[in-house]
Amino acid sequence: MDSISGLADEYQQFRYRQNPMWAHMTGEYSVAGTYTDVSAAGEEAAVAEAREFAARAEAIADDGLDEQERLSRSMLVWDATSTAELGALRSAEYGANPIFGAQASLGMFLPKLSIPTPEVADAMVDKLRGVASYFTDLADRHRDGVAAGRTPAAFAAADTIQQLDEWLTSPVGEDRLLRIAATPDGVDRDALVAQLQKVVEDEVRPALATYRAVLFDDVMPSARADEKVGLLHVPGGEEAYATLTRYYTTTDLTPQEIHEIGLEQVAELERQYAELGPAVVGTDDVPAILAALRDDPALHHTDADDIVEASKAAMVKARGVMGDWFGRLPQSDCEVEPTTSGAIAYYFRPAMDGSRGGVFFMNVSDPEGWGRYEIESTSYHEGIPGHHLQIAIAQELDDIPDFRKTAFVTAYSEGWGLYSERLADEMGLYGSALDRMGMLAADSMRACRLVVDTGLHALGWTRQQAIEYLLANSEKSVGHATAEIDRYAVTPGQALSYMIGRLEILRIREAAQQRQGDRFDIKAFHDAVLESGALPLSVLSDHVARRLAKLTG
Structure with a gap:
């Protein structure tokens, strides 16, 4: 045996x-x-x-x-x-x-x-x-x-x-x-x-x-x-998308259920835009807010070095308060580097032998494409407290096998990254109302993903239909919206992991708060989520409940 x-x-x-x-x-x-x-x-x-x-x-x-x-x-x-x-x-x-x-x-x-x-x-x-x-x-x-x-x-x-x-x-x-x-x-x-x-x-x-x-x-x-970019137009594609949906969300949600969740999230974000809009662009009209974020040159970068420096400054702020929100912190640090290829931003895990720390890349090939409001939310997602804490802590654990230290469960990892963007708001990390608006803009993209990914691959949406939905419900330009939709078209299901993962981590946290009341400790919760490596969401839910019960009695 x-x-x-x-x-x-x-x-x-x-x-x-x-x-x-x-x-x-x-x-x-x-x-x-x-x-x-x-x-x-x-x-x-x-x-x-x-x-x-x-x-x-x-x-x-x-x-x-x-x-x-x-x-x-x-x-x-x-x-x-x-x-x-x-x-x-x-x-x-x-x-x-x-x-x-x-x-x-x-x-x-x-x-x-x-x-x-x-x-x-x-x-x-x-x-x-x-x-x-x-x-x-x-x-x-x-x-x-x-x-x-x-x-x-x-x-x-x-x-x-x-x-x-x-x-x-x-x-x-x-x-x-x-x-x-x-x-x-x-x-x-x-x-x-x-x-x-x-x-x-x-x-x-x-x-x-x-x-x-x-x-x-x-x-x-x-x-x-372009009218048939979705998987349902490939022989066996409907069954394939169901498999990919289960894999990327680690849930039994159907594509239709996920589509509806996306629509609900988009509607809730409209309310939040209207609430914050007057302080940022002087209006509570959501289409006008999105247009200003998209088109106002003053709200966009023009220099690649400024993008990287702004991201590094966000990391300095985050490092300064990590001890108030996490009991365990990684030994390896996280650096920021520019790149001109690949996704708009992405993280590389540290080497297991310690020869290289974590690093996340900001794609600066099109500096004007970066909104000034996007830098902090992106940095908190990709770096600290996002992917770097989640991945580096897992690699440094000494009581789990290597395959768990390096496992990648997309809903857990990307859910944590998106959770970290909102956690950064709780931590007081966003420097201005404009930066907080960037948090909403990042949420919009992830909420829209639930709608357009399922639309393309399960509901028969055309490429153009998906692009137009993203343009109407986010601040993305035509070029960026097209690039996003093309990404979802060639990686079916992956885009579902972010928001579904975040919502589930929030649900697990809220359940723990209800169970524990005044005994709830946010540092203990975060440690429970991070100190066993990546887990499917159903497994994570049970694990966090057991872990916190042991800690608080």
């Missing part, structure tokens, strides 16, 4: 093999010479192995397990089952992704991969060979998708082709894959880069060209038009 600790260790090695770039990023170098296997055979093998892990975990009796071991068992069953269910969707067949796809993200991730030893330096050559195999296999998966009538949205395929063209026409000697991290003593960096360049020229770029040709010649003629 398996022990939970032994099985958890095995499962973590499985997770490393399935996502070697993430593993390398966290400081696990055993898979440094590999890249993601997206082949059909590799996917089938991973699904089978994940199902076996889930079955083995379910076979372990609860009797004799302590609290953390029971949580590990529950987490392993959930994570392995989810991995199998997601793999079985065969999303690579229709998954052209100009936002998070490898052709868009590799240049950003690769320089962040530490190279601490000559052995890891040597492994980088094989990693790039794995990148070449990835794109060759992805081309094969798209051919399978076309044969089965499962194709990407046309805009996603076209944007991906454009990105591939930009990569393929860039000088080989300046290829993005040659921008590697610092190399250790004893490594001839010039010789290593020359080896990498040869792999890029002989293997990676031909693979990119093959993938590009398949997208252009095979996929584009049958790609889904």
Whole structure:
């Protein structure tokens, strides 16, 4: 019979093999010479192995397990089952992704991969060979998708082709894959880069060209038009979206129920805009408030450095009061860095070996696109007390297995990030009424996501219909609204996690306050939420109740 600790260790090695770039990023170098296997055979093998892990975990009796071991068992069953269910969707067949796809993200991730030893330096050559195999296999998966009538949205395929063209026409000697991290003593960096360049020229770029040709010649003629970007227009898509909804929310809410929750949240935010509007833009008319946030140049940044400095200033304020709201704080710090690629803002977890702290990136490629009102809410979400506390604390726990320290439960993680934006208001962190208006604007986007994501993928909304809804109910410009809708179109269900997660964390907190009355302690609540790592929301609810009952009697 398996022990939970032994099985958890095995499962973590499985997770490393399935996502070697993430593993390398966290400081696990055993898979440094590999890249993601997206082949059909590799996917089938991973699904089978994940199902076996889930079955083995379910076979372990609860009797004799302590609290953390029971949580590990529950987490392993959930994570392995989810991995199998997601793999079985065969999303690579229709998954052209100009936002998070490898052709868009590799240049950003690769320089962040530490190279601490000559052995890891040597492994980088094989990693790039794995990148070449990835794109060759992805081309094969798209051919399978076309044969089965499962194709990407046309805009996603076209944007991906454009990105591939930009990569393929860039000088080989300046290829993005040659921008590697610092190399250790004893490594001839010039010789290593020359080896990498040869792999890029002989293997990676031909693979990119093959993938590009398949997208252009095979996929584009049958790609889904803007009127049919939702999953329900893909064979098996309705069932796939139901699976993704369960995974990303960790609830049994239906897409229709989530759609209604979104509409309710949007209506409540209109009331809050009207209340705050006079102090910020001199009116309580919501469309006028949104228009001012969108169009008034005085409310927008013009300089990339100012964006980063404003974010750093928000982090200084947050650090100063953390001890009043949290019993446990992470040892690693969180830095802010600019970037010109990827999402508008995103967080990188610290390396497990302590070689790198947490960092969140502000995308400053379009400084005017950043509202001055957005900086603080974004910083509190991505940094402190948001993702950094949640992720760094989990990695520093010493009484849970590694797979739980590094687990990512989207509703928990993004729910915590969004919860942190409102918590920052309780903590008095927002510097002005304008900054508080940014908190509402961030909420609007997450509330609208519930409406438009379900609209696209379950209710048959067109791309334009979703864009127009977001424009009418948020301060997003046409360009930003289009980018947001395109993100939801290529990552179905992910956008549901933020608001559903936040609402559930708030519900758990309110239930604890009702149970405990005057004994309720906000620091104990936050520690209960964060000190066992990421958990599905139903598991988190029961865990917090038990944890607080033990603390307060």
